[in-house]
Every structure is written in C-alpha cells, then in structure tokens.
Amino acid sequence: MTLSARANPDLLATLEDRGYRVTRPRREVVNLLGQKQEGFSAEEVCAELPGVGRATVYRSIKLLLEAGVVCKLMLPNGGQKYSLARGEHHHHTVCVMCGTVGEFRDSSVERVLRTIGADIPGKIVGHRMEFYITCQDCLDTS
C-alpha cells in the first residue's frame, strides 16, 4: 500500500486544456485549492474567497471534478468534502473526529475489486471506498 505524497497537478492548465477560459475567479479558486493539502468543503472555499461568487466556486469545483483532478469524499453523516487528486486512482481515509483527509493506493484492493466486479451482473462503471478513522492526532489528544 502507498500512503501518498506527490506534487500537485497544474489545475489551471488542466482547465485550459479542456477548453475552459482562464478567468480571475477560476485562478483564485485554483490557487486556493493548490494550497490545500487536506480535504476541503465547498463552503469553506467560498468563505476564504469573498471575491468569488458562491455559484462560481461550486461550478469550478465541479469542472475540476469532471477533469478528475479533484475527488469527492462522502462522510459517514452524508456530508461531502473534496480533495485534490494527485495522480492515479486512489482512495481516502477521513478522520471522524477532526475531518482530516488521507489518501492511499493499494493494488491488492483493486485486484480484489476487479474479481468481484466480474461476478456482478451488469457493467461496472465505478466504485467508491472510504475508510473512516480516528487519526493519530485525535487519539493522542483524547
């Protein structure tokens, strides 16, 4: 298994490559996300970018999601967070105490998932997997 740490992709270039215009609001969103090492919520981004409309923040995140450079995480309570996708297919851990997001890759999971997928009737179009944890910091603090 790989606990990740790798360089951020150039989010702005990703948008440009996909034919979207480079605008001030998009630059601001993308710059902010580029700093964020942990997961973030859309509202959090809105709050930190008062110069960018809420709708635009949501739209930008959606574009980045579709481009595959941002991923969406589901929390146990139904909430959602986002996280930069640095590189290849991976999955996430979320601390249920503090919300910190981690990332990991594991080829054996993917292999098992492929095996299961072969037994499921119909066509697999994707999968989701998250670990809910109490992170070391939260364990230490309590």
Add this chain to the structure above:
Amino acid sequence: MTLSARANPDLLATLEDRGYRVTRPRREVVNLLGQKQEGFSAEEVCAELPGVGRATVYRSIKLLLEAGVVCKLMLPNGGQKYSLARGEHHHHTVCVMCGTVGEFRDSSVERVLRTIGADIPGKIVGHRMEFYITCQDCLDTS
C-alpha cells in the same frame, strides 16, 4: 462472493428490543420498509405514507440505521438512499441508470481491507464501499 437473498429481520422487534415504543407511525414505516426489496429514499417513504409526518419518517429511518438494520448508500452525485440490511456486513451495488440497489458480501475484500487498515495510522472505525454499475436490465433496454 455472495449475492444476497435472505429473510428480513423483524424491524419492529428490533426497535422494541432497543427500548423504543411501538407506535402507529413506526409500525407503518417499518411495514413499508419490510416490503421494499430495493433501495429507497426517505422522501419516497414520506410520499408513500401520507399518514405519517415527514419528521417521523426521517426519525424512524435514523433509529433503524443506528440499530444496524438499515444501511445508508451514497450515490455518485452525492445523493443518499437507504436499504434494508439483511444480516451481516455487506456492501452495495447501485445502478446509475435506474437506481436499483444490489447487495453483496465478499470475505476477500474484508480481508484485504483489514490488511490495509493495519497500515493506516490511527484507529479504523468503519469503511464504506459501493460499486456503481449499469445493471443488466438497463443494458438490455438500451
């Protein structure tokens, strides 16, 4: 892997055992859910039970969730559905076309997940996993 098919638990008895009162609204909710073989949304239940208040429907589903006899599913778009939990730990498939929910168990996944969990710093408190599919019916129809 096991593609499931098994008897429904007695939902009402589950609530009773947990010290909750047996009331008409709860009976109605529980009876309806007992029929539902596929996933369902909370609003769908509300619509089918005009004699039960919306809040009560949500509250009842929450109690059944906590009791572990109902599970929550996350859809790719962030939506949520629920499904009866017939028996032991399992995971779900959701058709992205028609929304039909399936269920499967697989011990090798769980084994791999335990292995990964051992490498993740912190304490694992749960996990989530869903397959998104296009089901056979939807494939046939298109």
Add this chain to the structure above:
DNA sequence: CAGAAACTGATACAGTGTATCATGACACTC
C-alpha cells in the same frame, strides 16, 4: 386509570448544491 415519559407532526430552519439571467470578461481576429 393516572401520570411520567416518550413520541408525533407542523413548522421553521440549516446545509449543500443547482437554475436563471442580466451583466461583464475573455480570447481571437483584424
């Protein structure tokens, strides 16, 4: 049957995301 405790449901609220649409900014050509 009486009383305490739990439950209900109408309503209002909260959180997250989307639709609308008039206005403004971008990129490209000349």
Add this chain to the structure above:
DNA sequence: GAGTGTCATGATACACTGTATCAGTTTCTG
C-alpha cells in the same frame, strides 16, 4: 489596440435532504 462572439460571473431564487422546536398526543407502567 479595438471589435465581437462567446463564455463566465454572480446575485438571487430555488431544490433537496435532513434536523430543531415545541405544543399536543400516545404509550407504557404501576
């Protein structure tokens, strides 16, 4: 560098799912 078509913005309103409140009702226990 100005002109122009198209795309993007953001204020607002809306949609959806779930929760908080609270007066009034039902259930259970004794």
